Amino acid sequence: MDWGLHNRLARIFQRDHRTVMLAVDHGYFMGPTTRLEDPRATIAPLLPYADAIMLTRGVLRNCVDPDVPIPVVLRVSGGTTILRKDELPNETIMTTVEDAVRLNACAVALSIFVGSDYEHQTLANLARLVDMAIPYGMPVLAVTAVGKELEKRDARYLALACRVAAEFGAHFVKTYFCENFERVAGSCPVPLVIAGGPKLDSDMAVFELVYRALQEGAAGVDMGRNIWQSDYPVPMIRAIRAIVHEQYTPQQALELLRELRTTPTVQV
Numbered sequence: 001m002d003w004g005l006h007n008r009l010a011r012i013f014q015r016d017h018r019t020v021m022l023a024v025d026h027g028y029f030m031g032p033t034t035r036l037e038d039p040r041a042t043i044a045p046l047l048p049y050a051d052a053i054m055l056t057r058g059v060l061r062n063c064v065d066p067d068v069p070i071p072v073v074l075r076v077s078g079g080t081t082i083l084r085k086d087e088l089p090n091e092t093i094m095t096t097v098e099d100a101v102r103l104n105a106c107a108v109a110l111s112i113f114v115g116s117d118y119e120h121q122t123l124a125n126l127a128r129l130v131d132m133a134i135p136y137g138m139p140v141l142a143v144t145a146v147g148k149e150l151e152k153r154d155a156r157y158l159a160l161a162c163r164v165a166a167e168f169g170a171h172f173v174k175t176y177f178c179e180n181f182e183r184v185a186g187s188c189p190v191p192l193v194i195a196g197g198p199k200l201d202s203d204m205a206v207f208e209l210v211y212r213a214l215q216e217g218a219a220g221v222d223m224g225r226n227i228w229q230s231d232y233p234v235p236m237i238r239a240i241r242a243i244v245h246e247q248y249t250p251q252q253a254l255e256l257l258r259e260l261r262t263t264p265t266v267q268v
């Protein structure tokens with residue numbers, strides 16, 4: 001593998017080949033999402049506990065200090081908003097790989113909407129982005145997005161979408177956890193990271209999701225709302241980190257969360 005590509009991936013995936021990515025790119029189609037209204041305030045306390053951050057160039061340039069050595073996964077696709085919910089998959093590439101290089105990104109991220117009216121367009125976007133990124137040694141993250149159709153998240157659909165993403169050259173894929181997730185992971189030849197989706201009912205549900213995804217073949221998380229929409233975002237990301245990197249069980253993660261909730265946050 002090309003040295004630059006390998007080095008960028010090694011900054012995202014730690015020595016245990018796992019990663020805790022913090023997703024804060026939601027504004028690109030949702031606007032000022034609840035608890036991400038002021039991205040700088042949301043992001044800053046979480047950065048010491050994330051292995052990488054996923055966001056757009058606008059939030060990166062305006063809300064993250066350049067002297068913070070966090071690996072950046074730059075969201076480069078977009079083009080519609082939740083105001084046009086039937087058109088959400090109508091995405092194109094909105095940011096060049098040259099600008100990603102200028103921003104010292106470690107990867108570029110783009111959504112594919114498999115099975116939607118825009119399937120062909122978004123897969124063509126992926127193929128083009130891979131072609132644009134390879135000369136720079138820039139890894140590509142494909143996101144198997146479902147828009148509002150959350151019920152699509154089953155193993156049959158996700159295995160197909162993840163496999164297609166890998167076939168088109170994605171270096172890693174962001175997807176959802178589902179029942180029979182091992183079928184999704186087992187048929188995708190590149191690492192998978194999982195999104196959390198809308199905020200779950202309990203902290204335990206989040207920990208079980210993360211734990212089971214890892215047990216069944218995920219290489220980590222790229223999670224947003226279930227971290228920063230929590231009332232205790234820093235304890236939450238630290239507990240998720242303990243599952244990903246320290247083999248905590250969901251119960252141990254819950255105990256850690258409870259302990260950290262009562263401990264004043266110390267900025268590293």
Ligand code: 5RP
Nearest residue numbers: 023145195196197223224225
């Ligand atoms: C949208 C995205 C979002 O960043 C992502 O899904 C966010 O993570 P979460 O679902 O955990 O809030 O990639 O397609």
